[in-house]
Amino acid sequence: MADTNFSNDQMLKLYESMLRIRKVEEQLAKDSKEGNIPGAVHLYIGQEAVAVGVCSQLNDKDWIASTHRGHGHFLAKGGETRLLMAEVYGRDTGICRGRGGSMHVADFSKGIIGANGIVGGGISITTGAGLASKLTNDGSVAVAFFGDGAANQGVLAEALNISTLWQLPVIFVCENNGFSEFSPTNTVTAGNIVDRAKPYGTACETVDGNDVIAVWQCAERAKLRASRGDGPTLIEAHTYRQRGHVEAEASFLSKNYRDSQEIEGWVSKDPITLFEKRIVDAGQAKIEDLQVISRAMEAEVNEAVEFAEKSPYPDPGGNEQQYMFT
Amino acid sequence: MIQAINEALDGEMQRDKKLILFGEDVEISLFGDTKGLVDKYGTDRIRNTPISETVMSGMAVGAAAAGFNVVCHMMFGNFMYTGFDSIANQASKLRYMTAGQISLPIVYMSVFGGGRSAAAQHSDAMHPLFMNLGGLKVVTPSSPMDAAGLLRASIRDPNPVIYLQAAGRGGELGEVPDEEFIVELGKAAVLRNGEDLTIVAIGAMVRPALRSVDFQKTEGVSIELIDPRTLVPLDKEMIFKSVRKTGRLIIVDEARDTCSAASHIAALCAEECFSALKAPIKRVTVNDIAIPYSPPLEKNVLPNEKRINNTVSEILKFA
Numbered sequence: 001m002a003d004t005n006f007s008n009d010q011m012l013k014l015y016e017s018m019l020r021i022r023k024v025e026e027q028l029a030k031d032s033k034e035g036n037i038p039g040a041v042h043l044y045i046g047q048e049a050v051a052v053g054v055c056s057q058l059n060d061k062d063w064i065a066s067t068h069r070g071h072g073h074f075l076a077k078g079g080e081t082r083l084l085m086a087e088v089y090g091r092d093t094g095i096c097r098g099r100g101g102s103m104h105v106a107d108f109s110k111g112i113i114g115a116n117g118i119v120g121g122g123i124s125i126t127t128g129a130g131l132a133s134k135l136t137n138d139g140s141v142a143v144a145f146f147g148d149g150a151a152n153q154g155v156l157a158e159a160l161n162i163s164t165l166w167q168l169p170v171i172f173v174c175e176n177n178g179f180s181e182f183s184p185t186n187t188v189t190a191g192n193i194v195d196r197a198k199p200y201g202t203a204c205e206t207v208d209g210n211d212v213i214a215v216w217q218c219a220e221r222a223k224l225r226a227s228r229g230d231g232p233t234l235i236e237a238h239t240y241r242q243r244g245h246v247e248a249e250a251s252f253l254s255k256n257y258r259d260s261q262e263i264e265g266w267v268s269k270d271p272i273t274l275f276e277k278r279i280v281d282a283g284q285a286k287i288e289d290l291q292v293i294s295r296a297m298e299a300e301v302n303e304a305v306e307f308a309e310k311s312p313y314p315d316p317g318g319n320e321q322q323y324m325f326t
Numbered sequence: 327m328i329q330a331i332n333e334a335l336d337g338e339m340q341r342d343k344k345l346i347l348f349g350e351d352v353e354i355s356l357f358g359d360t361k362g363l364v365d366k367y368g369t370d371r372i373r374n375t376p377i378s379e380t381v382m383s384g385m386a387v388g389a390a391a392a393g394f395n396v397v398c399h400m401m402f403g404n405f406m407y408t409g410f411d412s413i414a415n416q417a418s419k420l421r422y423m424t425a426g427q428i429s430l431p432i433v434y435m436s437v438f439g440g441g442r443s444a445a446a447q448h449s450d451a452m453h454p455l456f457m458n459l460g461g462l463k464v465v466t467p468s469s470p471m472d473a474a475g476l477l478r479a480s481i482r483d484p485n486p487v488i489y490l491q492a493a494g495r496g497g498e499l500g501e502v503p504d505e506e507f508i509v510e511l512g513k514a515a516v517l518r519n520g521e522d523l524t525i526v527a528i529g530a531m532v533r534p535a536l537r538s539v540d541f542q543k544t545e546g547v548s549i550e551l552i553d554p555r556t557l558v559p560l561d562k563e564m565i566f567k568s569v570r571k572t573g574r575l576i577i578v579d580e581a582r583d584t585c586s587a588a589s590h591i592a593a594l595c596a597e598e599c600f601s602a603l604k605a606p607i608k609r610v611t612v613n614d615i616a617i618p619y620s621p622p623l624e625k626n627v628l629p630n631e632k633r634i635n636n637t638v639s640e641i642l643k644f645a
C-alpha cells in the first residue's frame with residue numbers, strides 16, 4: 001500500500017467521494033432490478049478508487065472523458081448526485097434533460113465531457129481536449145478513462161502516437177477490470193496494455209486500482225508531466241468489476257463467465273473497505289466518523305431519488321429539434 | 327425470431343465448411359443468435375474478437391477475398407459506424423475496382439433501431455447509409471420466417487450483405503420455417519391485400535403498420551401492406567404495381583427522414599407512378615434528431631400506429 005502523509009481531512013474527502021459513488025450505484029442496482037429506470041446501467045462498484053484517485057487531482061478546468069460505465073467518473077469530478085439520478089430516471093431535470101441517460105451523463109461546466117456509448121469513443125475526444133489545453137496554455141490537462149476492452153480499439157494507438165508527438169497534456173487511464181463484456185481480458189488482449197505506450201516513447205505506469213492513495217499519487221505524477229509540457233502518460237490501473245457487465249445480465253446470458261470465488265476474492269480487496277481499515281488503523285478517524293459520512297451519503301442519495309421521482313419527464317410536445325443545432 | 331436466426335446460422339455452418347463467424351462475445355452470445363454454435367463448430371469457425379470494429383470489418387473483406395464465407399457480427403448497428411471504413415471504402419467497392427476479380431461473400435449482421443431507451447448511440451436505423459454505397463445488399467427481416475430465409479440467402483449470396491435485425495423484436499413469435507426455407511433477396515412480401523392505399527413498412531415498422539392496416543379495415547379503408555424485406559435489391563415492380571392499383575402511398579421507415587429509405591421509395595414512385603397518384607406520397611419517419619433516452623421523448627420520435635393512422639386520414643382527404 002502506498003505511503004501517505006495526507007491530512008485527516010484529505011483522507012475523509014477521498015472516502016466520502018468513493019462512498020458517494022458506491023451508494024449511488026447500489027441504489028441504481030436496486031432501481032434497475034425493480035424497473036424504476038428506463039434503460040440499462042453499467043455499474044462501477046469495485047472500481048471507485050480509480051475515478052476518485054485521479055479526479056481528486058483535477059479541478060473544473062481539467063477535462064475528463066468517460067465510458068459506458070461512467071457514473072463514478074461523473075461524481076468524482078464533481079457532477080451532482082441529484083442531476084445524475086434524474087438523468088438516469090429519464091427526467092427533465094437531469095443533467096442532460098433526459099436526452100442522454102446513463103451512458104451519456106456529461107457536465108461540461110465541470111470539465112466532464114461525458115460518458116460514452118461507444119467503446120473507445122472518449123479516447124480521441126480527450127486528445128482533442130488536450131490539444132486545446134496545450135494551445136490555451138492554462139495548465140489544464142485532459143484525462144481519458146477507458147476499459148481494458150477499449151484498449152483494443154485502434155484509436156488508442158493513434159492517440160498515443162499523436163499526443164506523444166505533439167506533447168499534449170493528456171492522461172490515458174486504462175481501468176483493467178478483468179473483463180471486456182463477458183470475455184476475460186486475456187482471451188481478447190495480447191500482451192500488457194501498459195506496454196502499448198513503449199513504442200511511442202509515452203510515459204507509462206501500472207497502479208493498484210483498488211488503492212486510492214496509490215492512484216492519487218500516480219495521477220499526480222502524470223499531471224505534473226502533462227502540465228510541465230512533457231506530454232501524455234498511459235496508466236493501467238488493475239481493478240475488478242464486482243457486478244455484472246450490465247445489470248440484469250443474468251436474465252439473458254445462457255451461462256456463467258466467471259466463478260463466484262473469483263468475485264469473492266476481489267470483494268475482500270474492495271477499495272472502500274481497504275481504505276476504511278487504513279484510515280482507522282492509522283488513527284485518522286474513528287469508525288463512528290466514517291459512519292457519519294456513510295449516513296450523509298445515504299441521505300444525499302435518498303434526496304436525489306426523491307428529486308428524480310418528483311421531477312417531470314421531458315415534454316414530448318416541445319420542439320423536437322431543440323439541441324440539434326446551436 | 328432469435329431462435330430462427332440461430333437455427334439458420336447453425337444450418338449454414340453445417341452446410342458450408344468454409345463459413346466462419348466472428349464478433350464480440352459471439353461465443354456466449356448477447357442476443358442469443360449465435361448461442362451454442364462455438365460448442366458445435368469450435369473456435370476456428372466461431373470466435374470472439376477483441377473490441378476492434380475497424381479491423382473486424384476489414385478482416386471480413388480479406389478473409390472473403392481469400393476464399394472464406396464470412397459472417398461478421400457487429401452487435402449494435404451503431405458499431406458499424408466504428409467499423410465503417412472497411413465497409414464503405416473496401417467491401418462495397420473492391421470487386422468493382424478490380425474488374426470483378428473477386429467476390430466478397432460477407433454478411434455484416436447487427437440489430438438496429440430504437441424503442442428500448444438505449445439512447446442515441448445504440449438506437450440508430452442506419453440502413454440508408456448502406457443503401458447509398460451501391461455495392462452492398464441490405465436486408466431487413468421483420469418476421470422469424472423471413473429472418474431465417476433471408477439469412478440463408480444472405481450467407482449464400484456471393485456479395486457483401488448488411489443484415490439488420492430489428493432490435494426489440496428478438497422475442498417475436500411466429501412460425502418457425504423448415505431447414506431449407508429460403509427467401510430470395512429482392513422479393514417483397516404483400517402482407518395484406520387492399521385497394522385504397524399502399525403502405526410500405528420496413529423492418530420493425532411492419533408491426534405498427536399491420537396494426538394500423540387491420541384497424542383501418544374496421545373503418546372501411548382497404549390498405550395493401552408491403553414489406554420490401556430487402557432494400558437493396560429493392561422489389562420496385564411489386565411496389566409500383568400496388569401503387570398503380572391504389573393510387574396512394576405511405577412509407578413507414580425508422581430511419582431519420584432526410585435521405586431515408588422512405589425518401590428513396592417515394593422518389594421512385596413519384597417518377598414511375600405519377601399518373602396513377604391520387605394524393606401526395608407521405609413518409610412516416612424519424613425526425614432528423616438523435617434518438618433520445620427518456621421514454622416519452624423516444625416514443626414521440628419513433629413512428630407508431632397512431633402516426634400511421636393520422637397519415638392515412640390525411641391522405642384520404644385528397645379526393
Ligand SMILES: Cc1ncc(C[n+]2csc(CCOP(=O)(O)OP(=O)(O)O)c2C)c(N)n1
Pocket residue numbers: 067068069117118119120146147148149150151177179180181241245350377379401405408
Ligand atoms: C464501438 C463499440 N463496440 C462494442 C460495444 C459494446 N460494448 C459495450 S461495453 C463493452 C465492453 C467494454 O469493455 P471495457 O472497455 O473493458 O470496459 P468495462 O465494460 O470492462 O468497463 C462492449 C463490447 C460498444 N458499446 N461500442
